[in-house]
Amino acid sequence: MIEIEGVSHSLSGVPILRDIDLTIPKGGVTALIGPNGAGKSTLLSLMARLERVQTGRIRFDGLDVTQTPTGQLARVLAILRQETRIATRLTLRDLVSFGRYPHHKGRPGAADRAAVDEAIATFGLEPLAGRQIDTLSGGQRQRAFVAMTFAQGTDYLLLDEPLNNLDMSHARALMLRLGEVARTHGRTVVIVVHEINYAAAHADRIVAMKDGRVVRNGPPGDTLTGAALTDLFDTPIDVTEIHGRPVSLHYA
Amino acid sequence: MRPTGSALAATAAVLFGLAVASLFTGVITLDPGTAWHDPEALRLLAVSRFPRTAAVILTGASMAVAGMIMQMLARNRFIEPTTAGTGQSAALGILVATMLWPTAPLWAQMSLASLAAIAGSAGFLALIRHLPPSQPLLVPLVGLIYGGIIGAAVTFLGYQLDLLQYVEVWMNGEFSGVLRGRYELLWITGALTLVAYVVADQFTIVGLGREASVNLGLNYDSVVIAGLLIVSVVTALTVTTVGMIPFVGLVVPNVVSRLMGDNLRATLPCVALSGAVLVLACDLLGRILRYPYEIPVGTIFGILGGAVFLWLLYAGPARTAPPDGR
Numbered sequence: 001m002i003e004i005e006g007v008s009h010s011l012s013g014v015p016i017l018r019d020i021d022l023t024i025p026k027g028g029v030t031a032l033i034g035p036n037g038a039g040k041s042t043l044l045s046l047m048a049r050l051e052r053v054q055t056g057r058i059r060f061d062g063l064d065v066t067q068t069p070t071g072q073l074a075r076v077l078a079i080l081r082q083e084t085r086i087a088t089r090l091t092l093r094d095l096v097s098f099g100r101y102p103h104h105k106g107r108p109g110a111a112d113r114a115a116v117d118e119a120i121a122t123f124g125l126e127p128l129a130g131r132q133i134d135t136l137s138g139g140q141r142q143r144a145f146v147a148m149t150f151a152q153g154t155d156y157l158l159l160d161e162p163l164n165n166l167d168m169s170h171a172r173a174l175m176l177r178l179g180e181v182a183r184t185h186g187r188t189v190v191i192v193v194h195e196i197n198y199a200a201a202h203a204d205r206i207v208a209m210k211d212g213r214v215v216r217n218g219p220p221g222d223t224l225t226g227a228a229l230t231d232l233f234d235t236p237i238d239v240t241e242i243h244g245r246p247v248s249l250h251y252a
Numbered sequence: 253m254r255p256t257g258s259a260l261a262a263t264a265a266v267l268f269g270l271a272v273a274s275l276f277t278g279v280i281t282l283d284p285g286t287a288w289h290d291p292e293a294l295r296l297l298a299v300s301r302f303p304r305t306a307a308v309i310l311t312g313a314s315m316a317v318a319g320m321i322m323q324m325l326a327r328n329r330f331i332e333p334t335t336a337g338t339g340q341s342a343a344l345g346i347l348v349a350t351m352l353w354p355t356a357p358l359w360a361q362m363s364l365a366s367l368a369a370i371a372g373s374a375g376f377l378a379l380i381r382h383l384p385p386s387q388p389l390l391v392p393l394v395g396l397i398y399g400g401i402i403g404a405a406v407t408f409l410g411y412q413l414d415l416l417q418y419v420e421v422w423m424n425g426e427f428s429g430v431l432r433g434r435y436e437l438l439w440i441t442g443a444l445t446l447v448a449y450v451v452a453d454q455f456t457i458v459g460l461g462r463e464a465s466v467n468l469g470l471n472y473d474s475v476v477i478a479g480l481l482i483v484s485v486v487t488a489l490t491v492t493t494v495g496m497i498p499f500v501g502l503v504v505p506n507v508v509s510r511l512m513g514d515n516l517r518a519t520l521p522c523v524a525l526s527g528a529v530l531v532l533a534c535d536l537l538g539r540i541l542r543y544p545y546e547i548p549v550g551t552i553f554g555i556l557g558g559a560v561f562l563w564l565l566y567a568g569p570a571r572t573a574p575p576d577g578r
Contacts, residue, residue: 050463074469081463085385087327088459089513098457102469106453106517132513152468 007056316527319501332501336395341372425495499557
């Protein structure tokens with residue numbers, strides 16, 4: 001369970017998050033949605049201790065992110081940020097292998113190699129395993145980083161816009177895989193998604209954020225209504241139901 | 253992984269051959285066949301030829317590794333300790349020590365040089381932190397200016413203290429003065445290079461950036477400080493013992509990275525060996541070209557390294573971060 005209590009955050013005096021109280025139960029896929037600048041990425045960074053919590057507290061299974069040793073947290077939660085620029089020349093397999101570092105600390109064993117193989121296979125990256133990261137396309141690189149995060153084998157996965165650069169087929173495959181991981185392995189996936197319909201189709205819970213506040217929190221059927229989305233994005237959005245799922249028609 | 257092993261073995265073999273050649277190259281001719289029975293020849297080997305060869309190998313290996321670590325810490329391929337202020341700061345440290353505490357023992361001078369080098373490199377890292385990541389070439393430019401300013405202070409102080417001769421030696425390294433009893437501190441640089449290898453993975457991860465490091469449970473600041481310590485102490489000891497050899501820390505890591513990638517666990521031995529081979533080859537060339545006179549190794553390496561660096565810049569894709577694909 002992720003418990004976020006009274007978290008506020010400001011950058012150079014500008015409030016980014018305002019008194020966030022949020023509990024995300026263990027297991028399942030939770031999608032964070034909301035307009036640009038709503039504070040989704042900042043919230044994820046605070047959860048993953050990439051930035052220091054200014055006020056409030058954040059706990060994963062009771063472990064406070066500001067007090068638990070970082071090496072221990074790395075075996076509990078993994079984060080993938082939107083920015084994945086690296087100047088380092090590594091093969092895809094090497095990169096994914098570094099996801100196991102929290103477990104082996106530089107001396108990978110058979111279990112680590114197996115986890116790396118599994119992560120590479122899961123995201124269909126076998127043919128690219130020996131390639132240098134900087135020779136991959138944007139979408140391939142994105143999948144490589146997702147595989148690295150996945151290989152970390154943590155109970156909690158925080159993914160900031162992992163669908164960036166992915167075509168429909170890979171985007172759907174990734175969402176399906178995340179749902180499977182969440183439901184069969186009891187892992188908790190928190191994902192920032194901009195394409196509402198992926199959230200509608202694959203998420204168990206939706207957390208909608210606007211202006212640094214959580215404005216809605218619940219299952220897709222309750223939260224992804226036309227009125228709610230229109231309000232959230234300040235844009236008229238029609239939501240209809242196809243095959244029993246809400247589908248947002250926001251293209252025109 | 254296999255090609256790495258054979259490349260390593262080949263480089264080690266070349267290094268061994270060059271080392272033997274280095275032992276038997278000099279003004280006094282030694283005959284490899286009879287030297288082992290001649291006490292006079294053995295004394296020459298022990299006092300001069302072996303120390304010189306060892307000093308060259310230690311310097312080449314440790315400066316190449318220091319360059320690689322510095323590039324990981326700064327996340328930029330185009331810098332090295334002697335162009336980004338570390339070497340100049342070490343020289344400044346020694347000069348200030350000479351001014352304030354003229355009778356300081358060697359260890360104290362070395363410590364002060366190391367401290368100054370640490371402060372100098374930390375200053376550089378702090379300076380480049382605010383540069384836009386989309387402009388990777390600003391980092392070496394800022395480094396050159398930064399190193400140039402500290403270097404100017406060194407020259408000024410050297411002039412004031414009448415120590416310009418020493419400054420000249422520090423800034424343009426050479427090995428002709430290496431004798432038994434005057435180079436042994438360089439073994440510390442060898443030990444630090446081994447330490448760097450032990451924690452190689454952590455430097456690779458730091459090269460992925462602060463956020464990736466924190467995510468993988470690394471104490472980012474400690475690893476950066478450890479890297480700074482290794483780079484600074486290696487540079488300070490090298491500058492004050494044999495002088496700066498520019499380009500070693502720039503050229504060697506770039507060539508190895510281009511051929512083998514940046515997984516330091518796999519490539520660091522190759523970086524060290526290639527550094528030793530290149531510096532030893534340049535030192536031998538410097539000894540042979542104007543025999544019996546010598547050309548400083550820094551001059552030879554500067555020409556060679558400059559050519560290799562130009563080739564690096566112009567051949568193939570740039571070694572900077574790929575453009576953000578969003």
